[in-house]
Amino acid sequence: MNSTKLNFGKKPIVKINKSLDFFNDKPLFPEKLEKANNMLKKIGLPESKVFNKQ
Amino acid sequence: MNLERYELQSGEELEVFEFVSEGPRGRIPKIVQYFPTNYKNVYHLGFGDKNQVTGEIDDTIVSNNEDSEKVLATVIATLYAFTDKHRNAQVYATGSTDSRTRLYRMGISRYFDEALEDFEIFGELESSWELFKLERVYKGFLVKRK
Numbered sequence: 001m002n003s004t005k006l007n008f009g010k011k012p013i014v015k016i017n018k019s020l021d022f023f024n025d026k027p028l029f030p031e032k033l034e035k036a037n038n039m040l041k042k043i044g045l046p047e048s049k050v051f052n053k054q
Numbered sequence: 055m056n057l058e059r060y061e062l063q064s065g066e067e068l069e070v071f072e073f074v075s076e077g078p079r080g081r082i083p084k085i086v087q088y089f090p091t092n093y094k095n096v097y098h099l100g101f102g103d104k105n106q107v108t109g110e111i112d113d114t115i116v117s118n119n120e121d122s123e124k125v126l127a128t129v130i131a132t133l134y135a136f137t138d139k140h141r142n143a144q145v146y147a148t149g150s151t152d153s154r155t156r157l158y159r160m161g162i163s164r165y166f167d168e169a170l171e172d173f174e175i176f177g178e179l180e181s182s183w184e185l186f187k188l189e190r191v192y193k194g195f196l197v198k199r200k
Contacts, residue, residue, distance in 0.1 A: 028087045032113065035148070036148070
């Protein structure tokens with residue numbers, strides 16, 4: 001039986017469109033970004049070997 | 055069977071992605087942005103529809119284009135592309151509505167075993183984090199490539 005997989009291991013093919021770099025420093029979802037910052041300020045980050053590895 | 059994904063476009067930094075959903079409601083441009091938070095290496099994942107006339111982004115609209123699986127697979131593909139380039143990034147995602155957050159949780163749950171091969175996944179509780187557990191309700195999600 002076949003199962004449905006996302007095929008995570010396969011590197012996605014991404015066509016580069018340099019015009020999209022214009023948005024790199026412009027938040028397109030400012031309200032949600034603010035909520036994320038507030039949440040991080042409130043509860044911080046999880047303790048984890050993976051997460052704390054820089 | 056591998057799930058289909060839409061063709062992706064991105065800037066060179068792989069922080070902003072676009073793709074086009076195709077279905078009964080037509081072609082709907084979608085945009086995914088990974089934007090840095092105030093915390094080092096922590097990025098917020100934003101996802102929404104791009105209005106073809108005004109160019110405005112709407113992350114609350116429900117497209118009903120009957121391709122949610124393909125859209126979800128495409129958004130996850132952006133997560134792979136982004137974390138391939140930004141290896142130490144931690145990515146936070148939450149839905150703009152409870153139903154969308156539930157959709158994200160269902161997506162993670164459905165492909166949980168596969169996702170765990172490459173990511174550590176935490177679920178956001180009221181005032182803390184826990185390692186993601188199936189069937190739990192979370193306010194948001196934080197992931198990092200292993």
